[in-house]
Amino acid sequence: MLIDTQNKMNGEELTEQETALYDRQIRIWGADAQRRLSKSHILVSGITGTIVEFCKNVVLAGIGSLTLMDDRLVSEKDLLVNFLIPPDEDKYKEKTIAEVCSDSLRDFNPMVSVSFEKGSLSGCEDGFFDKFDTVIIGRCSLNNKKEMNIKCRKRQKKIAFYTVDCRDSCGEIFVDLQSCKYQKKTVDGTAECFMQYPSFEEAISVSWSSLPKNVSKMYFAMRVIEKFEQDAGRNPGETSSEDLQKLLEFWQNMCQTNSLKESLIPVALLERLLVFTEEHPPVCAIIGGILGQEVIKAISGKGEPLKNFFFFDAATGKGTIEDISPRTDG
């Protein structure tokens, strides 16, 4: 309530242009939430098909600014999953993915400031993160994930942190909002709620045997693949059927070390994630949609954000939220 009044007192109103363009979504989350969106600054690093879907969603929604980082050059594989890259080679050669995608995204909503940064996120100095209130990492290595998450957490300003990764026809989202207040609709109106999130490192340190039996298998499978890639010195997604044997041995060792049952993860799932590392476009849309919604919820402060993992597997058709948090946390 108080936030609403303050905004009204600021005298900032949406322009006629904004009201007309955003009419259908203002009817969902209100003008104040729209205003808050228009002041948000989002950074995405690692431009995958899913990230591109996400970018499209938040640009359409009318965020303040979007900054893309990815120095890779466009490859054939990218063309298959990234609809922002024009098929004409002349248009994308010599340009990084970040640049090509920024150019395309600008068209989607002229009211949003879209730009790209050269370099890699891990090479940036800590102060760089202060420009943003939301940071999203597309597919990246285990260590990078941990590192970026810690950097965001260290800042004075609260930065919302997300990772997203899609392989085969599955996808995973991780959310870290640190401490979060949001408005929840109740029978009598709205209530203010509070949630505490663990960091990525804290979450994955939770002992697997302490987790409920029905936790999505994908959680475990993704961690195994992640660690395997890390230990083998591979770039994320650079695995193939040739690695299957090694992966299974790796998993067996993990089970022995941590007293886990091998049956915890179906071999078929591990194989899928290992071998078919390309993204599947419809799944990119689904995961990019869920992620977009989560980011919008967090920025607008309206609606309960998910905590703290989301999994989708087209094989089962289920989109599941898993709360993987250390027990001592509130």
Added chain:
Amino acid sequence: MGDHVILILIDMDTIEVSNLNRQFLFRKWHVGQSKAKVAREAVLKFKPDISITAYHANVKDPEFNVDFFKQFNVVLNGLDNLDARRHVNRLCLAADIPLVESGTTGFLGQVTVHVKGRTECYECQPKPTPKSYPVCTITSTPSKFVHCIVWAKDLLFAKLFGDKNQDNDLNIHSTDATNPSNNVEDVFEYKADEDSDQYGRRIYDHVFGYNIDLALANEETWKNRRKPTPLYLKDVMPKQLAKENGKLDKQKLADSVAVSAMSSLGLKNPQDIWNLEENTKIFLEAMKLFIEGREKDIGNLTFDKDDQLSVEFVTAAANIRASSFGIPMHSLFEAKGIAGNIVHAIATTNAIIAGLIVLEAIKVLQNDAENYRMTYCLEHPSRKMLLMPVEPFEPNKSCYVCSENPLSLEVNTLTTKLKDVVEKIVRSKLGMNSPMIMLGASLIFEVGDDLDEDEAANYASNLEKVLAKLPTPVTSGTMLKVEDLQQELSCNINIKHRDEFDEEKEPDGMVLSGWIQPSERQTQTTNNGEATSNAPASTSSPDDSDDLEILDTEPITLSGNKRKVAEISMTGDSGPFKKSSATTNSIVVDIENENGQPALDAADDDVVVMVHDESVHRKKARSQ
């Protein structure tokens, strides 16, 4: 590999600014152009080598007949009204082509697969028809803001600016038949020496003052209800009464870009809730602007939510009436949403649903029938799930659409005209577009361009006859056969005579039944609805954002309990253009219609995507 996909798009709508927050194939400069055509061009930009044809047309047009549908491997719907969905459902059944249906509202959405003989058809589970209100609630005893909107839009606005020949219930009050109605029609006609100001004020006093006083005279109505307050200008705006505005500068009006009462009066924010005096000023100013600035429109206007002045007028009128009846007033923004049946929509939900549609479409193309599923996208997780898959159900054996189940119609055959049965039952309830009605060997009624004069005259005269007095009398115990050749749907209706019908519960004056409730298990699933925003698993409680037509229809009475189905409504406005990976065969484009009008509205919008796959390869759904 030579995977070759042919894509057909059908959409009758044009692009509007409010589409652009999610329909990302369109840009600002496309506003006004055909959605189907622009979508096609946008797709070709990043996928130049696909075959895609766009039809700027209504999917109910006769050219899209069964043979047309038979060309395809799968049909994907992104429609936003029940009527069109039912039509396509029937064509897909007739052509035996799988149909992937979908809908979204705000954060909610679902995707369902329909295959003849294997799963339920779209109509196996009854879909709630748009919400309607009893006429007396609208004309005499409103209790909610939506009632005031319906009054302002379908009665007052229609009476003042719409077709004068249309029946209008505006001056009908309670069932008290002693109201003198001989002078009623004159009230709305201009008096000889009246200027627009005087006319506006007179109308105001008549509908908000005099009519209320008349209604108050009937004590019975107000025994258990809060009495409305008559509103006269002399009380609401005593200072203004003496002011003579004179005629507006005609030149100024012609020059102004948008004729708007709000601009005139300096009320800038559509989210503000005006007080009674402000609403009154808007009302009078809007009336004046219509009369002086838009003379040629008067007499043939229908309410258009994109017509600023119409929205202002309806908002003000509804608010004044609401004020009179002690109902809270609303902002223009809110009123517009209600009056225009605006459905809230965002890019994210549509992207999710689009992705799910493609996943199902791929299964169809790969004949992966075992894995077809219905998927529901929830706003709040249920058992940890935001995306919930459900196995499709078997066809409902008593569905009159996909199984040939006979129906019964209770009707007063001595007083009901054929035309009412045609409108309320055949077209509306049964969703037939081009019906043919037979009794035994006699053809009682049909539509068609190729009728000769005698036939047409015969049918026209039949429409005006009561059932029992038709050349082949339709009486109790007879059976009508009703068909739509385009939809290839045929129904048998057993006629049962009944004298009386409850005005409130059976406003149609006839009741169609015979559809047996699907089993308990099936009631868990949510249904597509129309322009309503109820969350799944909630009973559909009436909501100010419900549909507004005064339809004299009621949802089909089911024999057995009248289950209120939760709804997730419509529009499959799904975003992304999926790039096909080398192994998948389908590309999907769904486009949405902005109107979101309920079934009976003429301004329909059809989005149908058909995928024709020349070489279906048997590949695992997940293979890369």
